[in-house]
Amino acid sequence: MNNLHKAIFLDRDGVINKERVDYVKKVEELIILDVADPIKKFRDAGFLLIVISNQSAINRGLTTHENVNQIHSAIQEYLKTKGTQIDAFYYCPHRPDENCDCRKPKPGLLNKATNDLGIDLKSSWMIGDRDSDMAAARLAGCKAIKITRNSGLDEVVQSILNSKNS
Numbered sequence: 001m002n003n004l005h006k007a008i009f010l011d012r013d014g015v016i017n018k019e020r021v022d023y024v025k026k027v028e029e030l031i032i033l034d035v036a037d038p039i040k041k042f043r044d045a046g047f048l049l050i051v052i053s054n055q056s057a058i059n060r061g062l063t064t065h066e067n068v069n070q071i072h073s074a075i076q077e078y079l080k081t082k083g084t085q086i087d088a089f090y091y092c093p094h095r096p097d098e099n100c101d102c103r104k105p106k107p108g109l110l111n112k113a114t115n116d117l118g119i120d121l122k123s124s125w126m127i128g129d130r131d132s133d134m135a136a137a138r139l140a141g142c143k144a145i146k147i148t149r150n151s152g153l154d155e156v157v158q159s160i161l162n163s164k165n166s
Helices: 036-044 065-081 108-117 131-140 153-161
Strands: 006-010 047-054 088-092 125-128 143-146
Touching: 006 108, 036 047, 036 065, 036 153, 047 108, 047 131, 088 108, 108 131, 125 131, 125 153, 131 143, 143 153
Parallel strands: 006 047, 006 125, 047 088, 125 143
Antiparallel strands: none
């Protein structure tokens, strides 16, 4: 048996927090969805929880790395009050036209997290609300589940935990 970890990769906007058309640019705009219980269930099942997020608002000049890190700290603080946490946050600051390797649908951030944290991609999942999340998972070699505006993390926990490879 290997010593690699299984992971749940989570998109941020639309999965962990309410998405805004004008981007979540500062903590005051952050509305965290009901995610603490599903995150706790995944952690209890032995998964690492890793946020993988495109944050082009940074290179669009609409927010800063500092603001994004404050948003991530606020998410983490909220989760800690509920007895759980995220293991790592990875984000891409680039605009689509910059053609970087870290912006989803490219798998760069998933690959970086895999290398940094020792993750077994074959037993890991990406949960997102966009086709770009699904494409990044496919390219990285992990499984993926797309949630919709009407479903959330709660709806996918059981299907992942009940799957044969989790």
